[in-house]
Amino acid sequence: MIPAAFDYHRADTLDEALKLLKKHGDDAKVLSGGMSLLPMLKLRLASFAHLVDINRVPGLDYIKEEKGTLRIGAMTRQAALERSDVIKSKYPILADAVPLIADPLVRNRGTIGGNVANGDPGNDQPAIMIALGATFIVRGAKERSVAANQFYKGLYDTALARSEILTEIRIPVPPLKSGGAYTKLKRKTGDFAVAAAAVQLTLGKYGAVERAGIALTNAGLTPIEAVDAAKYLVGKMPDEKTIAEAAKMAAAKSAPSADRRGSVEYKKEMARVLTARALHKAVQRAGGS
Amino acid sequence: MSEPRTDAKICGMGHSMKRKEDPRFIRGQGRYIDDHVLPGMLYMDIVRSPHAHAKIKKINTAKALKIPGVLAVIDGPTLAKYNLHWMPTISGDTQMVLPIDEVMYQAQEVCAVIATERYIAADGVDAVEVEYEPLPVMVDPHKSLAPGAPVLRKDKEGKKDNLAFHWQAGDKADAERALAASDVVISENVYLPRIHVASMETCGCIADFDTAQGKLTVYMTTQAPHAVRTVLALVAGHVGLSEEKIRVVSPDIGGGFGGKVPVYPGYVVAIAASVVIGKPVKWIEDRMENLQADSFARDYHMKVELGAKRDGTMTSLKIKTVADHGYSNASANPSKFPAGLFSICTGSYDLKHAFCEVDAAYTHKPPGGVAYRCSFRVTEAVHAIERATDALAQKLNMDPAELRMKNFIKPEQFPYKSVLGWEYDSGNYGAALKKAMDIIGYDALRREQAEKRKKGELMGIGISSFTEIVGAGPSRDFDILGIKMFDSAEIRVHPTGKAIARFGTKSQGQGHETTYAQIVAEELGIPAAHVQVEEGDTDTAPYGLGTYASRSTPTSGAAAALASRKIRDKARKIAAHLLEVSEQDLEWEPGKFFVKGAPQMAKTIQECAFAAYTNHPQGMEAGLEAVHYYDPPNLTFPFGSYICVVDIDRGTGDVKVRRFVAVDDCGNIINPMIVDGQIHGGLTQGIGPALYEEISYDDEGNISGGSFLDYYVPTALETPKWETDKTITPSPHHPLGAKGVGESATVGAPPAIANAVVDALRHLGVTHLDIPITPEKVWTILKNKGVAE
């Protein structure tokens, strides 16, 4: 587990980092927490001639609510999310998920930006971002924003160009009577999901579903947005039967592959079971019954 | 014995003394193999086969040799020049060091790159091009043993099948007759999968050949340094290595668990490279090499039949095993016991009829069969009998605790001669089970289970009442490659009353530096803090067979006690001389001799030691030291009863261990805290195979479970709170009444967990589940029975 040789560049500003990326083109790769990139390099599954380290770039590490938007800097560590009072009090979907990501050591280094930019369907944050209706702010030659559910193109293939850096994640502050949940089945601490479901709901005045975001982790080549299931829920009372039906619809969208964690059949079933459980929790947290 | 005889200052047996080795381990100041750096050292990295079976058509090294810093590529033909391309295994089989033209398992060593830096060596490995022609692969040991199967070991002249060995114990006809006459017989196919020791530190060495002196020093992660030295002298004599010019040093070891007993090809290649190049060569496996190429255990396919009378009295046991040894029988079993101590399979029960046999098969997998934290196939034996006992209870509709109580060997039957030939030294099995049942609240749990079952909730209670067999020798039965399995202690007391003690064993985390010091303290009254323990350097330590199979306390621990007693005998003479009384007038209490009836007339052991160098009696040799080579009269038979409670998630099939009570009996205890630590670690290495760990191969011989991404070693978060307790039944033959304890929990825990899961599913008609019990296995049952969420 010895990586091939590479040049290491430590950028002190965002502009410097962008300049380096531009200069080295396809030979360059952004290094943030390194918790996905370094294992790939060590196993020689990938190799890049230039790593551009953005850990010292100032101003990318924050969690703040402003004008109806939760803004999280790309370099915010998972451990910081785990400790954040804002997250704990208002974003139970993240509060559920973060302690289930990897292990404490990895969470001390791993960043939310790296997690969503990585493009690995095993990452937990992408499905959560889709369920929350998040937007990613990306800086290249200029700044642009991409909706989370438009970001993932394929296995390790995202809307990011090689010369771009993801700088911020924007999440609409959930209105009253909202609730979210993340349910994940894994073989052990440090393992990626056998299956996992992210759910974010808002209920209307009489308890019917007003908005629903549902997405699945490790259920295909990209995070899977369960659009049909979410649509189906809107306008309905989230009772046992409706939830069961929505969970079934979500699972039908999953296309996992078999591995040590389980067969295709098992994983699809787990997508259903976990979606149902996440929906129940989310409804409860939104103040429904 | 439960109260210490010595005070806290002396810290003899029974004190939970903090481990002397921990300050350096906790501060990161341990010196493991990779911490060693020698001047001018070169690095070796290994090219491994991606195929499980293939012809090597060509090894092209040109690109690798062009990389600046790559000095050499060593392949099979290079070694063949020195006749070092094959080596014997500890079990008397043979194994390639590097292949000439054919690879026999995935990850097999193909050639090695020697370079000036570790990173350059890895680049060199990347640049070596090997052309293979894939050949048919045999992964199934049953197919391998079937008539007409293609012969794998064509290197063995005249070999016409793939049987590595056949071994059996007991009277087959008698066992079968008794089974036929039984009222009920259960039969289960029990598979213990291939697993890996996954020690924190992988394997590695630095081979350092001094060309001027012709002396080879090998720093090596080995559990048996002396045995390695002798084997090296025997196999490499023809290239000029002779035993006085070989020094094996085993530094701090980050976990061995049996995986560091065998000699792997990498060690031999590194040694050959150093001898040829004349510089030190370091080789350290990376994690995936370790998980894919060596240190594999278990892989036992057992058919277990157990008979009983209607009232539950067990009558007869029969086990037929197919053992998958991979490409070579490279496990480390005593010569006369190719299937280890598997014939302990009658367990804790008074069985009058039994038979067991093992057919070992060659397959295209890496050599397996390492005794992973287990005294040679005892884990397999215990799993078989403990699972079968539960299946029998189920068939008889009897409580599994009651069935065990009924069939236990009774305390008054010890020493007990088992039908398969062992003499159990001591035991009180009923007391241990009773204690475990009381602690966990067995009856209340059974009531809770009944309530839950009515509501459709799945909860199970599992028992394992195991008996181990550890501490090999005695040397009349036990040897490895002809070397008898005694072990040794050498103690020197310095003039100021402090001591150094050296042993033929080698700690890998077990805490020998503390335990042995406490034994010396117990026997001599020299504070344990003043006893420096050393192991692992063959130039200084007395000869011994090393540490595995829970043998250190039974052998070297006994040697420590007896060597101490020799020293005490001499000290008594010195004390008599100093006090001007006769030896018979002296009484001993830990730390001093005093005159009977006049306790103020006394000489401490320290005073005696000083006199041994300054004022010893005329005609007595100066100095105060002793050596003892201890050949145990029998093995020791630690035992225990474990009870575990599991809850099963009906939606996912996930098993959660809610409680786990472990009552262990290892005879008299030297350091209770260390024993507890051994049990905790062992239990964790029991839950691993029970619920998580497995190495398997697809039809092409590709490994699954070859990295920590899919070899699921449990962490602290997966382990329940272990509730440990003990009973104490001393060994009658060990000088301290102690038994080995390093492996009890690894051996005893898996069947407790498996029994609990089966118990939770019993009402659905489930009688057996192979480990690891994955969520999907459980869920599949729930789905098929129509009870999944």
Ligand SMILES: Cc1cc2nc3c(=O)[nH]c(=O)nc-3n(C[C@H](O)[C@H](O)[C@H](O)COP(=O)(O)OP(=O)(O)OC[C@H]3O[C@@H](n4cnc5c(N)ncnc54)[C@H](O)[C@@H]3O)c2cc1C
């Ligand atoms: C043992 C282990 C277990 C794990 N388990 C889980 C798990 O259960 N769930 C889970 O979600 N993850 C898991 N991970 C992955 C972990 O969460 C990583 O931290 C995360 O995937 C990547 O974040 P990072 O900051 O470490 O990014 P890096 O590893 O530094 O980078 C990852 C990729 O993203 C790119 N990148 C990083 N930051 C940016 C940016 N700001 N802009 C543009 N591109 C960027 C890099 O170029 C690289 O391609 C695990 C990792 C390990 C080692």
